[in-house]
Amino acid sequence: MKYDDKLVPILEIDTEDNMFRLSLEPDPNSLIAAIQSVGLINPPVLRQKEDLRYRIVCGFRRISACRHLGWHEIDVRLVVGDVSELDLFELAILDNRSHRAISVVEQARGIQKLEPYIPSENRLETLASLLGFPVNKKVFQKIRALGRLPEPVLAEVLNNTLSFEAAVHLCPFSPKEALCFLDLFKGLKLSQNKQIEIITLVQEIAMREDLWIKKVLQSSDIKSVLERPDLNRNEKGSLLRAYLKRRRFPALAKTQERIVKALKALRLNEHVHIIPPPYFEGGPYTLRMTFKNQDDFSKRLKTLDAIAKNPDLKKVLEPY
Amino acid sequence: MISRLYIDEKVKDEPAALTIQERLHTIPATVVTDASRVHEALADSTDPVAQGKRVLFLTRNRGPFLRKCPGTRSYICCGYHILNIGTYCTMDCTYCILQAYFHPPVLQYFVNQEQLYNELDHLFSLKKPPFYRVGTGEFTDSLIWEPWTELSKTLIPYFASQDRIVLELKTKTSAVGNLKCITHNKKTIVAWSLNPPSIIRSEEHGTASLKARLAAAAQCEAWGYPLAFHFDPLIIYKDWENDYRQLVRELFATVSSKNIVWISLGSFRFMPSLKQIIRKRFPKSKIIYGEFIPGLDNKMRYFKPLRIEIYKKMVAWIKELAPDVVVYFCMEDEEVWKETMGFVPKDRGGLPKMLDDSAARFR
Numbered sequence: 001m002k003y004d005d006k007l008v009p010i011l012e013i014d015t016e017d018n019m020f021r022l023s024l025e026p027d028p029n030s031l032i033a034a035i036q037s038v039g040l041i042n043p044p045v046l047r048q049k050e051d052l053r054y055r056i057v058c059g060f061r062r063i064s065a066c067r068h069l070g071w072h073e074i075d076v077r078l079v080v081g082d083v084s085e086l087d088l089f090e091l092a093i094l095d096n097r098s099h100r101a102i103s104v105v106e107q108a109r110g111i112q113k114l115e116p117y118i119p120s121e122n123r124l125e126t127l128a129s130l131l132g133f134p135v136n137k138k139v140f141q142k143i144r145a146l147g148r149l150p151e152p153v154l155a156e157v158l159n160n161t162l163s164f165e166a167a168v169h170l171c172p173f174s175p176k177e178a179l180c181f182l183d184l185f186k187g188l189k190l191s192q193n194k195q196i197e198i199i200t201l202v203q204e205i206a207m208r209e210d211l212w213i214k215k216v217l218q219s220s221d222i223k224s225v226l227e228r229p230d231l232n233r234n235e236k237g238s239l240l241r242a243y244l245k246r247r248r249f250p251a252l253a254k255t256q257e258r259i260v261k262a263l264k265a266l267r268l269n270e271h272v273h274i275i276p277p278p279y280f281e282g283g284p285y286t287l288r289m290t291f292k293n294q295d296d297f298s299k300r301l302k303t304l305d306a307i308a309k310n311p312d313l314k315k316v317l318e319p320y
Numbered sequence: 321m322i323s324r325l326y327i328d329e330k331v332k333d334e335p336a337a338l339t340i341q342e343r344l345h346t347i348p349a350t351v352v353t354d355a356s357r358v359h360e361a362l363a364d365s366t367d368p369v370a371q372g373k374r375v376l377f378l379t380r381n382r383g384p385f386l387r388k389c390p391g392t393r394s395y396i397c398c399g400y401h402i403l404n405i406g407t408y409c410t411m412d413c414t415y416c417i418l419q420a421y422f423h424p425p426v427l428q429y430f431v432n433q434e435q436l437y438n439e440l441d442h443l444f445s446l447k448k449p450p451f452y453r454v455g456t457g458e459f460t461d462s463l464i465w466e467p468w469t470e471l472s473k474t475l476i477p478y479f480a481s482q483d484r485i486v487l488e489l490k491t492k493t494s495a496v497g498n499l500k501c502i503t504h505n506k507k508t509i510v511a512w513s514l515n516p517p518s519i520i521r522s523e524e525h526g527t528a529s530l531k532a533r534l535a536a537a538a539q540c541e542a543w544g545y546p547l548a549f550h551f552d553p554l555i556i557y558k559d560w561e562n563d564y565r566q567l568v569r570e571l572f573a574t575v576s577s578k579n580i581v582w583i584s585l586g587s588f589r590f591m592p593s594l595k596q597i598i599r600k601r602f603p604k605s606k607i608i609y610g611e612f613i614p615g616l617d618n619k620m621r622y623f624k625p626l627r628i629e630i631y632k633k634m635v636a637w638i639k640e641l642a643p644d645v646v647v648y649f650c651m652e653d654e655e656v657w658k659e660t661m662g663f664v665p666k667d668r669g670g671l672p673k674m675l676d677d678s679a680a681r682f683r
């Protein structure tokens with residue numbers, strides 16, 4: 001590739017042209033101080049467009065920092081001669097990868113931008129080697145899907161508010177819906193699995209009840225959980241999940257509540273536990289009993305005898 | 321409709337392969353040395369599950385044609401035997417388990433039929449067990465193959481030649497034309513899976529309408545065939561009570577309960593992997609959003625009280641109009657039987673015996 005080193009007026013650089021930008025909106029703050037003290041060591045790479053303005057290939061953050069510093073002109077390396085767009089993309093990616101690992105968001109955007117240039121037969125391998133992700137179709141599809149999400153959602157993937165897998169689960173939703181989920185997750189502290197669980201529950205409730213996602217997320221029950229000042233973000237998350245499960249599985253929830261009541265009525269103590277079969281589908285009930293010595297053992301047997309005579313036992317064993 | 325025909329090199333000269341090729345002569349055909357060529361062709365498609373319905377692969381059955389329905393120990397099994405004539409289906413029901421069962425799913429028809437009839441001869445020659453129920457509709461729809469194979473014209477008389485084993489042809493089509501004027505000796509039961517018209521419209525794509533299925537059933541009844549019906553899968557949705565009640569009425573307004581060998585009830589259940597497929601292929605379908613829990617066989621099933629409720633009502637509606645007809649559950653446990661029917665099959669010699677006895681009545 002051939003370059004002309006040049007001094008270019010900043011105003012002639014089209015900073016709105018994001019063709020080669022992979023990262024989210026550049027945050028120049030970290031560079032401003034450095035450029036102020038030592039100057040611009042590594043000049044950005046530009047390409048002149050047909051309208052004679054300049055398109056940024058590498059150096060979005062550097063140019064943004066220089067603008068913030070009030071510079072009018074900037075030293076650049078101008079790509080000249082016959083160079084394909086794909087070559088310029090490769091240059092932009094390699095420039096990024098030369099000084100840091102590129103993020104999953106950048107990989108997603110890279111896939112989105114590069115796909116049309118790469119023949120389908122070796123697309124996966126080429127993109128994986130360029131963008132630095134494993135040659136695996138499933139991984140590829142997940143990262144590619146991220147490219148559909150709005151920028152604020154992607155930004156929260158980078159901030160770890162939203163896990164990568166949860167973000168992938170948001171891909172089938174409209175940008176507005178994805179943003180609604182994001183608002184919810186910002187107010188909670190949830191592991192990846194819990195985020196996915198909430199996304200799934202909300203989506204299924206919306207399908208079951210013929211509602212928009214937004215309507216489910218903005219329901220008064222959810223609001224009241226989120227607005228409780230006495231709960232921390234963890235507790236709010238647990239309460240919200242419990243509410244969504246009850247709404248998604250109403251008959252099961254009712255049975256579970258009945259069983260909890262019936263078990264309470266049996267007055268079990270911490271040494272004797274009755275565990276119903278999963279989902280009450282059939283299969284055996286489990287009785288768990290702990291004891292330290294023979295005396296304890298006899299006491300537990302008395303407790304068991306009392307349970308056996310308690311009419312509430314029937315309610316536990318015949319839950320519906 | 322079939323858009324591509326593949327023929328396994330090893331069976332290309334089998335009579336059934338030649339007949340089918342002749343009947344499908346307008347469709348491009350390729351002889352392949354192994355199945356992977358067919359699978360590769362499907363893998364490139366954006367929806368291989370749908371594409372597999374348009375590609376017919378004529379091949380041989382490497383295993384036995386006859387096998388016992390796998391069932392499971394956790395639920396009561398009916399002791400059915402499968403006659404594996406081919407796999408997959410040209411219709412496209414949202415809930416079809418075959419979408420997730422075969423990898424990749426492809427229409428395969430087994431043309432090494434000499435082996436099929438040898439196995440039947442062997443079965444017919446056995447003295448034990450005294451009765452046997454065999455069906456072709458487990459891995460496919462029994463009658464979709466008729467236009468190209470006319471299999472029923474051979475299979476039905478074959479079963480008619482003996483007295484101990486019944487063949488059940490289970491379908492959602494109305495393709496019964498080939499069943500006319502065939503000696504069946506009541507040893508072939510023609511069976512339909514039924515659902516209300518709204519479910520047929522939204523979930524049973526490409527199948528015959530309820531009207532057409534019932535008309536075909538009435539036609540088979542007129543030709544003297546015993547009939548069976550499967551309310552399977554029963555689906556719980558907003559109007560299910562009205563719709564299923566009406567469906568039961570329509571059934572008995574069309575055919576006589578005297579000619580019904582059995583009616584089965586089975587609520588919608590599915591392998592967990594099917595959920596993603598349905599989500600992707602039928603994003604508007606709501607059937608996977610019922611209250612499903614993992615069953616003892618690891619399939620997702622409606623939470624038991626919901627199953628019991630729909631079964632109780634179905635049984636009551638059926639018994640109101642056909643008190644003597646044999647109704648049974650497909651893969652349910654003793655608790656469900658007891659709650660809905662008031663007895664468990666083992667009180668009556670077991671489910672296989674109940675069904676065998678019912679089939680044996682038709683002579």
Ligand code: SF4
Pocket residue numbers: 408409410411412413415416417418459460461492527
């Ligand atoms: S008719 Fe039966 S085999 Fe065919 S798609 Fe429907 S469920 Fe599957």
